[in-house]
Amino acid sequence: MKDLLVITILGEDRPGLVxxxxxxxxxxxxxxxDIEQSVIRNLFxxxxxxxxxxxxxxxxxxxxxxxxxxxxxxxxxxxxxxESKEVEEAKKKLYNIKVIGKDKPxxxxxxxxxxxxxxxxxxxIKMLSxxxxxxxxxxxxxxxxxPNELRRALIKIADEIAVDIIFQSEEKAKTRKxxxxxxxxxTLVDAEIIDELAKAAGVExxxxxITARGMRGEIDFKEALKERVKLxxxxxxxxxxxxxxxxxxxxxxxxxxxxxKAMGYKLALISGGFTFFTDALKERLGFDxxxxxxxxxxxxxxxxxxxxxxxxxxxxxxxxxxxxxxENISKDEIVAIGDGANDxxxxxxxxxxxxxxxxxxxxxxxxxxxxxxxxxxxxxxLGHTKQExxx
Numbered sequence: 001m002k003d004l005l006v007i008t009i010l011g012e013d014r015p016g017l018v019x020x021x022x023x024x025x026x027x028x029x030x031x032x033x034d035i036e037q038s039v040i041r042n043l044f045x046x047x048x049x050x051x052x053x054x055x056x057x058x059x060x061x062x063x064x065x066x067x068x069x070x071x072x073x074x075x076x077x078x079x080x081x082x083e084s085k086e087v088e089e090a091k092k093k094l095y096n097i098k099v100i101g102k103d104k105p106x107x108x109x110x111x112x113x114x115x116x117x118x119x120x121x122x123x124x125i126k127m128l129s130x131x132x133x134x135x136x137x138x139x140x141x142x143x144x145x146x147p148n149e150l151r152r153a154l155i156k157i158a159d160e161i162a163v164d165i166i167f168q169s170e171e172k173a174k175t176r177k178x179x180x181x182x183x184x185x186x187t188l189v190d191a192e193i194i195d196e197l198a199k200a201a202g203v204e205x206x207x208x209x210i211t212a213r214g215m216r217g218e219i220d221f222k223e224a225l226k227e228r229v230k231l232x233x234x235x236x237x238x239x240x241x242x243x244x245x246x247x248x249x250x251x252x253x254x255x256x257x258x259x260x261k262a263m264g265y266k267l268a269l270i271s272g273g274f275t276f277f278t279d280a281l282k283e284r285l286g287f288d289x290x291x292x293x294x295x296x297x298x299x300x301x302x303x304x305x306x307x308x309x310x311x312x313x314x315x316x317x318x319x320x321x322x323x324x325x326x327e328n329i330s331k332d333e334i335v336a337i338g339d340g341a342n343d344x345x346x347x348x349x350x351x352x353x354x355x356x357x358x359x360x361x362x363x364x365x366x367x368x369x370x371x372x373x374x375x376x377x378x379x380x381x382l383g384h385t386k387q388e389x390x391x
Contacts, residue, residue, distance in 0.1 A: 098165065168352060180335045222310045269292075274292050278291070292311060
């Protein structure tokens with residue numbers, strides 16, 4: 001280790017800096033064993049660990065050479081002996097955090113405090129985007145911490161400082177995703193459609209109460225759905241058509257879906273709602289798959305019944321698995337996005353489960369949470385840049 005030196009360099013960025021610095025080392029047969037370089041707002045920074053054992057010069061001679069070069073290039077340079085012990089990378093438990101939201105003071109402090117309290121080491125921090133949204137990525141070593149407890153703590157602090165957060169293993173975060181699965185109500189559509197139907201049927205308050213309890217997981221979804229649909233008996237099909245033709249989508253979702261489609265992702269809509277609306281969204285937005293419950297319509301009116309098996313939480317997960325088999329992809333290559341208890345198993349089974357504007361029951365099992373203001377943040381969770389999706 002006595003032959004290893006740590007070199008840090010800072011200065012104004014311009015072409016050729018890396019070539020000149022590495023060239024000076026190569027000329028003296030000094031080997032670069034580790035290196036990281038970046039540019040932040042035109043500020044060049046480079047960190048290197050170099051090995052002198054392959055060279056005929058000593059550390060003092062290297063100091064003279066590099067300090068002279070730094071002066072010529074108008075850079076700040078520091079050189080120190082490398083004294084740290086070897087770290088066994090295989091023993092690290094690396095996790096990936098993405099923080100998404102509007103910029104404000106204290107975001108890094110709040111997140112890093114939660115990590116420091118648990119002796120979690122931050123390996124790297126990088127700003128992925130700055131503008132309407134800031135997107136920051138952290139790579140951390142969670143050591144002996146329980147990842148589920150840490151995820152809950154991070155979601156809690158994210159709620160307190162009004163940002164969104166995604167937390168998953170670095171291995172899963174690196175896995176390229178191929179299928180994106182959305183819920184419909186209060187996810188793609190900025191409303192609960194059954195509540196809109198209930199309003200037209202004059203049973204809004206009763207149905208809204210059942211919907212809210214079902215989304216929180218307080219009552220069985222199947223029974224809750226049957227009870228609500230029964231209250232819609234006699235509703236004319238014209239009412240459904242009017243609601244369908246005037247659906248208000250969550251701001252940004254149309255742009256997001258079209259961008260994902262253009263990038264080559266397969267898209268699925270798996271809803272505990274109704275095919276009358278999911279089929280229309282599939283055609284409008286270009287989804288590859290759409291699944292939902294089928295309302296029975298007779299003589300132009302709802303009968304208050306549902307045809308076939310009801311799509312509840314378990315059924316959503318089964319459909320997810322069926323699509324994965326058909327597309328020949330693994331669960332780790334799937335992103336699932338939903339907002340309520342009915343999406344729980346689907347999110348747990350996906351490689352990335354995102355609780356969107358979600359109830360607390362879903363935040364407990366999801367990899368992270370997004371609010372509708374930050375919907376486009378999904379692209380960053382998939383590893384894309386602002387430049388890519390603006391093309």
